[in-house]
Amino acid sequence: MTASNRRPRPLPTSKECRGQFEQEVTRLMDRLYGTALRLARNPDDAEDVVAETVSNAWRKLDQLDDLAHMEGWLFRILHHTFVSHWRRRQCRQEKEVDIEPEDNDIRFSLFEKLHQPFLLWWGAPEKEFVNALLHEDIQNAIDNLPDGYRVVIVLVEVEGYSYEEASGLLDLPLGTIRSRVSRARTLLQKALWSQGQDAGLAKCCGQPSGTSSGGDL
Amino acid sequence: MSESRISCEEVVQRLFEYMDRELDSYTSAEIQRHLERCHDCFSRAEFERQLRERVARSGQQEAPERLRHRIREMIERF
Structure with missing residues (x-):
């Protein structure tokens, strides 16, 4: 019993x-x-x-x-x-599904668009941007991804599957999952940037800063 | 020995795989060490983590009553 x-x-x-x-x-x-x-x-x-x-x-x-x-x-x-x-x-x-990446999209980074290193002690525009995004903005950005990219980002980022698990579920090679996850994130960030601009979110903090360099503390 | 040898560029390149826990333990530890010392890379990682949390939460959506009713009826017939 x-x-x-x-x-x-x-x-x-x-x-x-x-x-x-x-x-x-x-x-x-x-x-x-x-x-x-x-x-x-x-x-x-x-x-x-x-x-x-x-x-x-x-x-x-x-x-x-x-x-x-x-x-x-x-x-x-x-x-x-x-x-x-x-x-x-x-x-x-x-x-x-078989959409090949365009070269000019590969390097896009929302962080690099928003981050302003000299404002460290004043605030973080990139955090404000993320906080200001609506649930619907993110849903729309995901929904508008091409099928092959949307499915992998939902499995990996929303559901937390490993690349290997996603590879098994979708019956796709591991390398394909890896490249699709990376590409899907780029597309997603691009879409969020575009939506943020349309909504005026990026107005006060959207100075393209190029590649931000690091520096040891 | 304990100095971080990985560059900011390498961290940026591998940050998502690091966050996805797809790297071997050595590389992962190297990145972790770098993030503890490099403010810019730490800020970037924090930003990506916050964005990722927002994306993960997009999977939460209230199911319509119509679907709940459909499922209840279906289970009753099982």
Whole structure:
């Protein structure tokens, strides 16, 4: 009795198990939906991905050794579910994913645009810029990334997967993940800079400073 | 021996991989040491960390009631 309480093995047909499953899904719903929305970009697709995830998870519940591990397991299923949708679309829209970087984008850095070394004791414009960004600004910037870049940035930066895990999930070589993460960050920072300028955020602190040099303290 | 030998340029180049914990322990420790001594690189790393936190939080979004209802109904049918 005590041992089974410590390591509950879920039984897909039991009512008790269904209750626990529902409780956990309900608790994680906002994160599941938020992640699906960043991946899929549109609310209807995101809802379908979450629903399919829950359905797949229930079907495979006997593969889960402990309900305590359900959170990570659910997110893995969510990513697999999205990726299978995405791959089908990728086959149809090959060009959308395989976007090569443009040389003039590679060096872009938001920090270098905002940082003013001589204002060290007065404030940090780059921090003010980040604090002033709206949740929606960041969501828009991610949503507008090309598919191949958006997916890796959500996996690595939002969900915290390692490059190797992302490589496994997306069935892409490690080097491709590495270069896409780097490129996605550049594109994201460029988009945030552009949105910040449109919103007037960069007005008081947006002096391009070139490459900032370091200096030992 | 304890002096940081890695340059600011190298730190900037590898900063994201450092933050992603994708570097070997030796390089990671070198960067960590550099960041403890170099104000500019530390400021940059702090900025990237804050920006990254904001990006990570963008994954939080309230699920619509319609979806919650759909999932409840689905689970009832399981």
